[in-house]
Amino acid sequence: MxxxxxxxxxxxxxxxxxxxxxxxxxxxxxxxxxxxxxxxxxxxxxxxxxxxxxxxxxxxxxxxxxxxxxxxxxxxxxxxxxxxxxxxxxRVDYQRFGFSYRETTAERLTTDDGRDIPIRAMTYTANTPDDGLTAPLAVAGGLGCTPEDYPGDTHRGRIALVERGDCTFAAKAEQAAAAGAVAAVVYDSAPDGGPFGGTLGDPDAGVLPVGGISRADGLALAAGDLDRPVRLDLAQRAEDRETVNVLAExxxxxxxxxxxxxxxxxxxxxxxxxxxxxxxxxxxxxxxxxxxxxxxxxxxxxxxxxxxxxxxxxxxxxxxxxxxxxxxxxxxxxxxxxxxxxxxxxxxxxxxxxxxxxxxxxxxxxxxxxxxxxxxxxxxxxxxxxxxxxxxxxxxxxxxxxxxxxxxxxxxxxxxxxxxxxxxxxxxxxxxxxxxxxxxxxxxxxxxxxxxxxxxxxxxxxxxxxxxxx
The missing domain is CATH 3.40.630.10 (Zn peptidases)
Known part of the structure; x- marks a missing residue:
C-alpha cells in the first residue's frame, strides 16, 4: 500500500x-x-x-x-x-489520501419566460461565467455517448440536452464539447423524482458545465422551442481535503x-x-x-x-x-x-x-x-x-x-x-x-x-x- x-x-x-x-x-x-x-x-x-x-x-x-x-x-x-x-x-489500516473536494455554490436553470427548472451540478463540473451562460438548446441523438449523436454543427454554441444512460457523464460531456456545445444538461432516465447529481469522475473531466434535471423537465424542454434561450448558472468551489480508506485483514x-x-x-x-x-x-x-x-x-x-x-x-x-x-x-x-x-x-x-x-x-x-x-x-x-x-x-x-x-x-x-x-x-x-x-x-x-x-x-x-x- x-x-x-x-x-x-x-x-x-x-x-x-x-x-x-x-x-x-x-x-x-x-x-x-x-x-x-x-x-x-x-x-x-x-x-x-x-x-x-x-x-x-x-x-x-x-x-x-x-x-x-x-x-x-x-x-x-x-x-x-x-x-x-x-x-x-x-489488523486494521487507516489509509489516508488527499483529493479535490467540491462544494456547489450555484445551480440554477431558467427559461426565457422566467421559469426555474431544478438542476443539480455534477461534481467536477466546469463553472459557468459569473453572470451565467445564456444559449439555446439542442437535443442529442441516442444517449449522447458517440459523435454520431451530435451531427454536423447542430450543437455548436448551444446547450446539449442529453438523456442519462449507457455511458458516464464525463463521456457525454466530452462528446458534447467536441461538437461545440457550451454546456450539457442531462435529464434522468427514471420517470419519477426530481433533479439528480452525479460525478464526472475527475477534475480534468470538467470540460463543460454539466448538471442533471428530472426526466419530466428534460422531455418538456426537448418538446419545446429549442431556439428559445435558457440561462444556466453552475458553480463549485474546489478545496483540497483528506479522507480515509479502512482496510482490515x-x-x-x-x-x-x-x-x-x-x-x-x-x-x-x-x-x-x-x-x-x-x-x-x-x-x-x-x-x-x-x-x-x-x-x-x-x-x-x-x-x-x-x-x-x-x-x-x-x-x-x-x-x-x-x-x-x-x-x-x-x-x-x-x-x-x-x-x-x-x-x-x-x-x-x-x-x-x-x-x-x-x-x-x-x-x-x-x-x-x-x-x-x-x-x-x-x-x-x-x-x-x-x-x-x-x-x-x-x-x-x-x-x-x-x-x-x-x-x-x-x-x-x-x-x-x-x-x-x-x-x-x-x-x-x-x-x-x-x-x-x-x-x-x-x-x-x-x-x-x-x-x-x-x-x-x-x-x-x-x-x-x-x-x-x-
Missing amino acids: RTRIRTIIAPLTALPLLLLVGAAPPDARADRAERLARVLAEDTTADGALRHLTAFQRIADASGGHRAAGSPGHERSARYAGELLTAAGY TRGGDPDRVVMAGAHLDSVADGPGINDNGSGSAGVLETALRLADHYRGGGATVRFALWSAEESGLLGSRHYVDGLTEDERAAISVYLNFDMIASPNAGFFVHDGTGAADGSAAVTGHLTEYLAEQGITAEPIPFNGRSDYAPFLEAGIAAGGSHTGAEGLKTEDQAARWGGTAGAPYDPCYHAACDDLGNLDRAALEANLRVIARAVGHSAWLPDALTTPR
Missing part, C-alpha cells in the same frame, strides 16, 4: 467454532471451505447488517445529513467500522494468497447513502465480523476494504491499487465488490466477467450459483466502470460482485422474475436525500449477504475457488 498512516493491533479473543490453523491436504481444505461458507452464510444476517445501517443513519443525522468523503459523517463512519474490526481481532493467513471483499463507505452529499452504499458496506462489515468468529487463518489472508471517495470518481480504490507493488498485486487472487445490495425495487445482478481480467468470468458463475441456491435467477450486467472493481480489473486482478440496481428501470420480465414494479427505478432514491433507512429491501439485503458470506467462506480456504470454473 502506498500510505499506511496508522496500524491498530488487537489480540484475537476466544472464538467459538474456530477452524484451526495448520496445513491440510486438498480434500480437507475443500471440506473446511464448504463448512466455513455454510456457517458464515447462516451467521451473516440482515439483522446484523441493519445494526450497522442504523448506525450510519444516526451518523448522517448528526453530520449534516450525509457521509460524503472528506466530511465529518464519513470520518465517523470510518471510525465506527474500524473500531468494530479492531475489536474483532483484525485476517492474521495467520498466507500473505501471498489474498482474497479481498470491499464496498465504498462514502455517500453523496445529498443524503445519508443508506442503500448507496451503506448496504454494501454493512454487508462487508458484518461478514468480516462473523468471519472472525470462525477463521484464524491457515488458508488465505482475507482483506476487507471500505473505500472512500467512490462518489468522487473511485478515488479511494484507485489510490489503494496504484500504491500496490507488483508482488502485492500478484498476491490478490480475487476482488469482490458490493455496491448497492438492498435497492427497494431490487434487481438481482451479477457483474459479467466475460472478457475481463483472467478468472473474472468464473467469479460470475460462482456468484450466480450462490443466488440460484436461494431460488433467485440472477441477470448478468457488464462491468461499466462505475464502481470500485474498475481499478482492480485495470491492474489485471480478477473481480466480480453483485448489485441490486440504481437509477435504471425494472422491465416487465424482471418484475415477473423477481417481483417489484415494472417501469420504476430499482432505487427511486438514488443519490437523493430519501436514501435513508426506509429505502431498503430486507429480502434483497439478506440474499446478497449470503452471497458475500458464501464467497468469502469458500475463498478463505481455497483462494482460487472463485476464479476456477466449477
Whole structure:
C-alpha cells in the first residue's frame, strides 16, 4: 500500500467454532471451505447488517445529513467500522489520501419566460461565467455517448440536452464539447423524482458545465422551442481535503494468497447513502465480523476494504491499487465488490466477467450459483466502470460482485422474475436525500449477504475457488 498512516493491533479473543490453523491436504481444505461458507452464510444476517445501517443513519443525522468523503459523517463512519474490526481481532489500516473536494455554490436553470427548472451540478463540473451562460438548446441523438449523436454543427454554441444512460457523464460531456456545445444538461432516465447529481469522475473531466434535471423537465424542454434561450448558472468551489480508506485483514493467513471483499463507505452529499452504499458496506462489515468468529487463518489472508471517495470518481480504490507493488498485486487472487445490495425495487445482478481480467468470468458463475441456491435467477450486467472493481480489473486482478440496481428501470420480465414494479427505478432514491433507512429491501439485503458470506467462506480456504470454473 502506498500510505499506511496508522496500524491498530488487537489480540484475537476466544472464538467459538474456530477452524484451526495448520496445513491440510486438498480434500480437507475443500471440506473446511464448504463448512466455513455454510456457517458464515447462516451467521451473516440482515439483522446484523441493519445494526450497522442504523448506525450510519444516526451518523448522517448528526453530520449534516450525509457521509460524503472528506466530511465529518464519513470520518465517523470510518471510525465506527474500524473500531468494530479492531475489536474483532483484525489488523486494521487507516489509509489516508488527499483529493479535490467540491462544494456547489450555484445551480440554477431558467427559461426565457422566467421559469426555474431544478438542476443539480455534477461534481467536477466546469463553472459557468459569473453572470451565467445564456444559449439555446439542442437535443442529442441516442444517449449522447458517440459523435454520431451530435451531427454536423447542430450543437455548436448551444446547450446539449442529453438523456442519462449507457455511458458516464464525463463521456457525454466530452462528446458534447467536441461538437461545440457550451454546456450539457442531462435529464434522468427514471420517470419519477426530481433533479439528480452525479460525478464526472475527475477534475480534468470538467470540460463543460454539466448538471442533471428530472426526466419530466428534460422531455418538456426537448418538446419545446429549442431556439428559445435558457440561462444556466453552475458553480463549485474546489478545496483540497483528506479522507480515509479502512482496510482490515485476517492474521495467520498466507500473505501471498489474498482474497479481498470491499464496498465504498462514502455517500453523496445529498443524503445519508443508506442503500448507496451503506448496504454494501454493512454487508462487508458484518461478514468480516462473523468471519472472525470462525477463521484464524491457515488458508488465505482475507482483506476487507471500505473505500472512500467512490462518489468522487473511485478515488479511494484507485489510490489503494496504484500504491500496490507488483508482488502485492500478484498476491490478490480475487476482488469482490458490493455496491448497492438492498435497492427497494431490487434487481438481482451479477457483474459479467466475460472478457475481463483472467478468472473474472468464473467469479460470475460462482456468484450466480450462490443466488440460484436461494431460488433467485440472477441477470448478468457488464462491468461499466462505475464502481470500485474498475481499478482492480485495470491492474489485471480478477473481480466480480453483485448489485441490486440504481437509477435504471425494472422491465416487465424482471418484475415477473423477481417481483417489484415494472417501469420504476430499482432505487427511486438514488443519490437523493430519501436514501435513508426506509429505502431498503430486507429480502434483497439478506440474499446478497449470503452471497458475500458464501464467497468469502469458500475463498478463505481455497483462494482460487472463485476464479476456477466449477
